[in-house]
Amino acid sequence: MASAAAGALTLLPALLRALSWPALRAQGLRQLLALLAVALGVALAYGVHLMNASALAEFGAAQRQLAGTPDLLLSGRGAPLPETALDALALQPAVALAQPLIEARAQLLLPGERRAGLRLLGLDALLVASFNPALLPHPFPQPATAPLRLLAPDALYLNEAALRLLGEPRPSHLRLRLQPEGQAPQTLALRLAGQVAAPGEPLAVLDIAAAQALLGRLGRLDRIELRLRPGASPQDLTLPSGVSAAPPADEGAEMARLTRAYRVNLGVLALMALFTGSFLVFAVQSLSVAQRLPQLALLGVLGLSARQRAALVLSEAALLGLLGSLLGLALGAGLAQLGLRLLGGDLGSGLLGGPSPALRIEATGLLLFGGLGLAICMASALLPALAVRRMAPAQVLKGLGGLAPPRAPRWLGPALLLAGAALAALPPVLGLPLGAYLGMLCLLLGGLLCVPGLVMGLAALPPPGRAGALLLRERSRRQSGEATQMLAGVLVALALSVAMLVMVSSFRDSLSSWLRQMLPADLYVRSSLRAPDQQSAPLPAAFVAAVRDSRLAAELGTQRSRRAWLMEQPVQLLARPLPDERRLPLVGDLAEPPASGLLPLYLNEALRDQLDLKLGQRLSLALEPGGATSNGYLRGVWRDYSRQSGALLMAEADYRRWSGDATVTELFLWLRPGQEVEALQAALRALAAEPQDLDIAASGELLALSMHLFDRSFAVTYWLQAVALGLGLFGIAASLSAQVLARRREFGLLLHLGFTRARLLALLVAETALFSAAGALAGLLLGLAISAVLVFVVNPQSFHWSMDMSWPWQHLTLLLLAVLAAALATSWLSGRQLGRADAVQAVREDW
Structure with missing residues (x-):
């Protein structure tokens, strides 16, 4: 056995050089596109990883330089x-x-x-x-x-x-x-x-x-940094009253924790192209093997063992994966460098300024993503390699054998769909929706396995009166398994594109609605200065009084923003008038007070999840840590797309009575009929003793800026969807080409029986239309199911943001029509080979 294996290994280089290289060179365009698919997938995944790792390392190094090397940090408990x-x-x-x-x-x-x-x-x-x-x-x-x-x-x-x-x-x-x-x-x-x-x-x-x-x-x-003597410990210190001591915080680790969900979601999105590209590699490998099947069968007759034939196919895939991974790693490093140059070293958070950080290329990342590209190629070539290993060379040379795709049990597809739904319902692990990711993978695989059933169902629709319809139905019944192979790439890309379209549309519509609920006024005023606690400084009392007395606006609202402590946890407190609490962007119902005299508090979703609170639960609220507390209860939960940290909202009147604080940090103004925003802004600045200290913004400006930032943030998803769909459509073309080659004898016989080449081309296009319709339907249904997982599971578990489902039917319809049209076009182009086929020669090959 050992000598046989060694002989196979020594024979492979010669076979690759003498047999594989000429054949692959003849298929240069297809192999090049497969190579680019692997390279692009590896580049996107590695580039995202490299950019995140470099930026976080730079941030951690900068924070360590600023924090220095103290042993302890001392601060006051809520006071200097x-x-x-x-x-x-x-x-x-x-x-x-x-x-x-x-x-x-x-x-x-x-x-x-x-x-x-x-x-x-x-x-x-x-x-x-x-x-x-x-x-x-x-x-x-x-x-x-x-x-x-x-x-x-x-x-x-x-x-x-x-x-x-x-x-x-x-x-x-x-x-x-x-x-x-x-x-x-x-x-x-x-x-x-x-x-x-x-x-x-x-x-x-x-x-x-x-x-x-x-x-x-x-x-x-504000704080004191301590360096202890050698051998001393924090327990040796006697702290003054009101002073707390803690080791220096690892700001780099904290930033990694805060951005972990964002980075993981972006990485999963970047892997979409690689996942879709794997089906393209599978289609190209299948087509390559189909074209060389007689050659491989002849080698089998001449003594090449089944194991050696399979090893030859896998070696070709390994070579493709190795070259694609190396190219992808180099391209990914370039993309990461460009991303860091454009975004800086702060992951878009604004926490780290300065020059762009240098790339931090580590062997672990190179091996991980290079190995991932290689593994994807090897896995994509596994089925063609097994088919070559199982084939009977003599039967293939007689035209009686082929690459029949293996059939999965009929129950496996529905079982995977049910497993996907069950996994999506699992709670997060370390703040990440790992169950949801596995659930989406199961949904995709289950949907792929259900395609043959859809094809057979659609095949029953054409009337059986004509020969073409009978051939179409019979072939769909017998060869429905080939639909999975042909449609795998485009179905996955279409499902993910539909899911992303629905999720982004739902997020965008929910954000727009939230902005209009939280920013109902026409004009907003706040101070550009900061208070000692780094919060926005209160507006001058004289200015607020002057605005009230001037009656410049039809309506005036005020808000107090400051830090508070809920259940001994620091939170952002917003106190504003609440004439109708149901106008808030509430999530779920409102709770009745468990007892009289409790302050009604409205918490955002992040704070509810952080403290694991329930509606109606009693809460303790303080303005300073360790200070006097007031009792409240969780009246409701509201959406907060402006932050991932905890925040609570309460009625301004309740806050004033409880705290005795009459200061104002924000003003909301509603315009009178016919009043211009610019005129009101000028009048407000004229009332201020120091107009340069005012930040004034119109609601339209804030809304437009927010939506612009949102669209820019999600622009990359559209490019990723386009790349994935393009790879999937090329997979259809490669699979169709393989079918045309494998069915030359069938087409030749039909030509002898009276079919014209035009009717054969129409039959091939009709088969593609049937398969593509099944794939489009499956992709749409899968995409809608995955979008529900994204909207109702991934986003709440990752970012503590819920949203309402929104259906962009116009965009979905255009997407489906574009995919169907592209599939039919590739079918027609692939079917043009029929016009060049010699019918007599095709039938003669059977004998």
């Missing part, structure tokens, strides 16, 4: 740290170094009335090198300046991202607009003293004493 806590901690024996930090947001005022957001960090210039070398200030004039020069109260040090905003020539002084705590907004002029090496978003570093004075936080700190 008193400066006395720093002195108390620094004197403890377990502490080697203690660095104070203050953080804030400011507006960098640029020429031409432009503004840019700027992150401010106040720190101790004498200690920063020990914790965060990337934040060490480097003065412009003299790099060797004495350290005390770094403590100048007007000195500001920018990172590379902030310096790029300034352009050339750089100004000597910068103007910042910020909101000091407990004071009116101020415009400050600070000296551009140097730069820091910190990567990421625009950042400015200044001395902590200057930051405390400028931000109105004298005697207070």
Whole structure:
């Protein structure tokens, strides 16, 4: 056995060179398209993986540079740290170094009335090198300046991202607009003293004493970084009252967790082309084997064993997979580099600015996706290889044998459909809808296996009175299994395209409806400044009162946005008037209060899922962690497409009574009949003492911007669908060509019996129409089923977003007609070989 296997292996290179290469070269166009299908599928999958991995690695590296190397981070429980806590901690024996930090947001005022957001960090210039070398200030004039020069109260040090905003020539002084705590907004002029090496978003570093004075936080700190002495542990510390300690958070791991669902869904979508391309490879391999079947049979008669014949076919597929994978890996690296250059290193989140990250190519990714392309090709050639192994060479040479596709049990298709439905109902695993993905795969495979039954059902429809109809029905009854082979690629591509069309349409319509429900007014006003907790700063009370008294708008609404703690978890709180709670984008019913005196609270879906809450459940709400709480209950759940984190909504009147907070962060204004938006905007700015601090937007602008961002985000799905459909249609052409070759004797006999070539071509087109109609019907039904899984399972489990199903029938009809027309066109082109066939020669081959 070992010697036989070794002999087969030594014989394969010679067979590939002498037999396979000339045959494959004669089929150059088909083999090239199969090669491109594998390369494109590998490139899309590997490119998405490489872009995500590189961006996350860059983000993690940047955050580690900013966070430095402290052992512990100390912060206050819902309040700033008193400066006395720093002195108390620094004197403890377990502490080697203690660095104070203050953080804030400011507006960098640029020429031409432009503004840019700027992150401010106040720190101790004498200690920063020990914790965060990337934040060490480097003065412009003299790099060797004495350290005390770094403590100048007007000195500001920018990172590379902030310096790029300034352009050339750089100004000597910068103007910042910020909101000091407990004071009116101020415009400050600070000296551009140097730069820091910190990567990421625009950042400015200044001395902590200057930051405390400028931000109105004298005697207070945001956090303290501790470096412990060797051998000391956190248990050796005595923490002051109101101070909590925690190890530094792994921001890279947190970003990976937050974007995991997005990355996995994008990766699954990118694999669609590779999955569809596998059926094209199968069709090309089947056609190649069908064309060379007499040659392979002759080799069998001359002594080539069945195992060697199968190994030859698999070796050809392996060579195709190897070349396609190598090309795909190179193309994927190029696509990833282009994507990072266009999107930056922040995955579109805006969390990481700066230059595009470098590609991080690792051997694991190369082996994984290269091996995936190779495995796809090998699996696609498995059935043709097995057919070549099982064939009887003598019978094939007599024209009595062929590549009959194996028949699956009739019960397997419906069983897979039921299994797919059951898997889709499983809960998520680690926040990912893995059961839904497996369910969709089972639905696709089950639908493929149900195609022969559909073909036989449709074949019973033509009237049996004519010879062509009788031939069509008889062939459909006997050869319905070939429909699965011919339609596999286009059916999968069509089903996934239908599913994506329905899902995207449902998402788009639901988003549009949600925007109109959450943004019912004509104009929206908020402050462009940030509060100390990084939330939007409240609007000046005098401005809000002036707008109320002016009666500029037909109706005025207010909202308070701030951070709160629900069940000891930080959430975004929105307090706005709720004259009719049923006008909210609610999900499901409303709950009755379990007891009197409880505040009705409306939670978004992410918060409900995060805390695993039920309607009517009692809740505790606090404005600060550890502060006084108020009791409420879950009145309802609402859709929130603007965030994946937790948020709650409550009536403004309830919030005012409970908190005593009368400040306003947003204004909603409705226009009077005939009133112009531009005129109202100008009137509002005229009422403001500092109009530059206002962000004013019309609802139409917000709606148009949101829909533009949505369409741009999903534009790639249409290209992927087009690629997959193109590969599927070429698979039909390859399968039809294989059928024409395999049925030359049948067609020759029909020509002798009186059929014209035109009638034979019409018969072939009619068969294709029947098979394609069955495939289109199966693809439509499968696509609708998969779209239901996407809408009702994948999106809620991945992003905590529910939506209403929307049916884009016009687009679906056009898609089905285009697929049917393309299939019939490929059938007609493939059938033109009949016009060149010699009927006498075709029949003579039987003898």
